[in-house]
Amino acid sequence: MPSLSYREAIRMALIEELHRDPNVVVMGEEVAQFNGAYKVTEGLLEKFGPKRIVDTPISEAGFVGLGIGASMLGIRPVIELMFWSFYSVAFDQILNNAANVRYMSGGQIHCPIVIRGPANGGTNVGATHSHTPENVCANHPGVKVVCPATAYDAKGLLKSAIRDNDPVFFMENTLLYGDRAEIPDEEYLIPIGQANIKRPGIDLTIVAHGRAVITSLAAAQILERDYDISAEVVDLRSIRPLDEATVLASVRKTHRVLLVEENKPFCGVGAQLSHMIQEQAFDELDAPIRRVSSIDAPAIYSPPLEAEQLPTPQRVLRAALETLR
Amino acid sequence: MTETLPPLPTVKKSPSPKAAAPGAGGAAPSWAVAEVNSRLTAEDKVALFRTMLRIRRFEERSLRAYQAKKIGGFLHLYVGQEAVAVGCCSLMGKNDHVITAYRDHGHALAVGMDMRGLMAELYGKSTGCSKGKGGSMHFFDPSRNYWGGHGIVGGQIPLGTGIAYALKYQGLKGACMAFMGDGAVNQGAVHESYNLAALWQLPVVFVIENNGYSMGTSQQRSSAGELGQRAEAYSMAWEICDGHDVYQVREVMDRFLREARENCRPGIVEIRTYRYRGHSVSDPDKTYRHKSEVEEYRRTKDPIQVFQDTLIAEGVIDPARAEQLDAEVRAEAESAADYAEASPFPSIEDITKDVYWEEDNPSEKKSQGRIFF
Ligand SMILES: Cc1ncc(C[n+]2csc(CCOP(=O)(O)OP(=O)(O)O)c2C)c(N)n1
Ligand SMILES: [Mg+2]
Numbered sequence: 001m002p003s004l005s006y007r008e009a010i011r012m013a014l015i016e017e018l019h020r021d022p023n024v025v026v027m028g029e030e031v032a033q034f035n036g037a038y039k040v041t042e043g044l045l046e047k048f049g050p051k052r053i054v055d056t057p058i059s060e061a062g063f064v065g066l067g068i069g070a071s072m073l074g075i076r077p078v079i080e081l082m083f084w085s086f087y088s089v090a091f092d093q094i095l096n097n098a099a100n101v102r103y104m105s106g107g108q109i110h111c112p113i114v115i116r117g118p119a120n121g122g123t124n125v126g127a128t129h130s131h132t133p134e135n136v137c138a139n140h141p142g143v144k145v146v147c148p149a150t151a152y153d154a155k156g157l158l159k160s161a162i163r164d165n166d167p168v169f170f171m172e173n174t175l176l177y178g179d180r181a182e183i184p185d186e187e188y189l190i191p192i193g194q195a196n197i198k199r200p201g202i203d204l205t206i207v208a209h210g211r212a213v214i215t216s217l218a219a220a221q222i223l224e225r226d227y228d229i230s231a232e233v234v235d236l237r238s239i240r241p242l243d244e245a246t247v248l249a250s251v252r253k254t255h256r257v258l259l260v261e262e263n264k265p266f267c268g269v270g271a272q273l274s275h276m277i278q279e280q281a282f283d284e285l286d287a288p289i290r291r292v293s294s295i296d297a298p299a300i301y302s303p304p305l306e307a308e309q310l311p312t313p314q315r316v317l318r319a320a321l322e323t324l325r
Numbered sequence: 326m327t328e329t330l331p332p333l334p335t336v337k338k339s340p341s342p343k344a345a346a347p348g349a350g351g352a353a354p355s356w357a358v359a360e361v362n363s364r365l366t367a368e369d370k371v372a373l374f375r376t377m378l379r380i381r382r383f384e385e386r387s388l389r390a391y392q393a394k395k396i397g398g399f400l401h402l403y404v405g406q407e408a409v410a411v412g413c414c415s416l417m418g419k420n421d422h423v424i425t426a427y428r429d430h431g432h433a434l435a436v437g438m439d440m441r442g443l444m445a446e447l448y449g450k451s452t453g454c455s456k457g458k459g460g461s462m463h464f465f466d467p468s469r470n471y472w473g474g475h476g477i478v479g480g481q482i483p484l485g486t487g488i489a490y491a492l493k494y495q496g497l498k499g500a501c502m503a504f505m506g507d508g509a510v511n512q513g514a515v516h517e518s519y520n521l522a523a524l525w526q527l528p529v530v531f532v533i534e535n536n537g538y539s540m541g542t543s544q545q546r547s548s549a550g551e552l553g554q555r556a557e558a559y560s561m562a563w564e565i566c567d568g569h570d571v572y573q574v575r576e577v578m579d580r581f582l583r584e585a586r587e588n589c590r591p592g593i594v595e596i597r598t599y600r601y602r603g604h605s606v607s608d609p610d611k612t613y614r615h616k617s618e619v620e621e622y623r624r625t626k627d628p629i630q631v632f633q634d635t636l637i638a639e640g641v642i643d644p645a646r647a648e649q650l651d652a653e654v655r656a657e658a659e660s661a662a663d664y665a666e667a668s669p670f671p672s673i674e675d676i677t678k679d680v681y682w683e684e685d686n687p688s689e690k691k692s693q694g695r696i697f698f
Contacts, residue, residue, distance in 0.1 A: 029540070029542075030540050030542065033541060033542070033546075033612060033613065034541030034542070034613065035612065037540070055542060055546065057511040057539075057542070057548065058478045058479070058508045058509065058511055058512060059511045059512060059513065061512075062511075062513065085477075086477065088477075089477065089479075089480075089512065089513075123398060124397030124398035124449070124460065125398040125462070125476070126398065126458075126459055126460045126462055126463050126476055127458075127459075127463075128462070128463070128475070128477050129462075295673075295676050295677060296677065297676050297677045297680050298458075298680070300457070300458050300671070300675075300676050301397070301398065301446075301455075301457060301458055301463070302449030302450070302457035302458065302460075302670055302671055303449050304449070304670055305449070305457070305671050305673070305675070305676060306397075308673055309676055
């Protein structure tokens, strides 16, 4: 099995789907001639030509909306946002048009569009470029939100996203682009809406998504090594649809829950999870549910401070120990 | 609004330099004779030159700091474009304001910000102009009428229009210069701002710093039609200006600023300029232009070299003085880096400060906050 980086895995998914379906189009700023701001789409222009791989002006509302419009007729645009942070420029298009047009047309229309790109802090690019909008987007019925943590998941989930008949918002992480995983030569798909146990355990359930999974795994390793505590790490993989069953099964096994995310705490994904767990498994809980998230402020630029603003293995570890107290 | 707008106030093309230079018998064409430039004293001219040099040396020093991993995130350098910010900002009166995008170091220095605060911001230190919270793309100094420093392409343009609105609302004779790149002109917010400014006759001058590229995309690959000409759709005046000649920048901008200040007439000035470095320091600069293009511009149009030659020809400075000025400015940049290095980082507690005015000023709940008029 070849080892591919998260970046290459996403590229492979694009290549396979571009080959499979002539209606798939990759579009965005600098995706073609410049090979992608983060080199995800490197080489695609050469392979597929300018009809399939399209550079756009800096007009997010325009080209994202255009992609949604084209998808209504059956084109399958995969729109790259150089940063998910720029979704706000196209807010009306993605959260009014893409999310609502099916409903408002009484089900006559659907939007098989994928919007993908990095959605993360931690790279010292300041508040405007460090948004993590998975919670904001997931608040809108009609859209799906996927946050892969590993190269393997990224590939299988992106292929499913491209084949999905509803709008899928695919949120990557620039800090993970270099992470590698074994990727089978054979084609595989990962269904959207299935969480994944990244590490089995019995004493504590840690639920996370995106890079917070990697942080949680690091903390789980320390818990095991230094405290003889066995933590189960559940990777949500998608925020909406949310795999409640997998989360609840883990809670019923460990009876203690820690929710970790790189999002801000207020109205974050953890708030939704925490409500869901107490509602459906209140009697299973032996301790209050705890959360670790980014410190509640816009993303600070200062590099050593931003590293502390995001969840660190140390913070996850401390919260885990408190949950187990 | 039903009333029709008065006719456009200015011609679209700048008068040719030859015409503007009486008796330019073979000598280099000059915008120097325009009143806005001829009234400059030798000291004023040296100050312009010095500010351009300060920008270049600051940028070069910050690049070295970036390479030494003292700076994180993005670093978009202004090298090559110095005459634009300096020419424009040198025209600012008490009620004139500036707002720009993320390539903001040049404007910050041109409005008079201290190099130390800027360098400390790049280093993420609490002594930075934004306390280490904003970084390279988010410099601010409202006390100098400098409203940032904005990371989202085109996002600053409605704000600049709003600053103009506030000026007009208060009856102040001032104008806002709202800077953007050639890539920003395709954002919807920019077009909406053009319309608002023209419809409501707001004192804003939209300045397009056309350096030919938005990241790796040339103007031809990103924009239909001429950039400045879009003003015509909104019945605004517009003009194209060369950005390597600080005198020309001043001559053109002076006319537009007057129209804005005195008659509340907005306009668009497209300034043709060039960036020498990649889009940001992480751009390998290999896919979209040839090295020779950069070399050619540097050789023939370097704004600092051009102005230095002008000042020497005018007898304002001699080469030795130019060198001395350069040495001073290099020393200033070096000491700014030392200052940044020695400054402390913010604390963890600082992360949650400066989010809400109310929380930062618990005893002043009933005050109206900070008013800048
Ligand atoms: C809304 C938005 N989209 C994309 C970007 C990423 N981006 C930053 S700068 C840039 C190019 C802008 O070029 P231009 O306006 O010509 O300014 P220049 O960099 O040449 O000064 C792009 C695409 C962004 N910051 N904001
Ligand atoms: Mg440009």
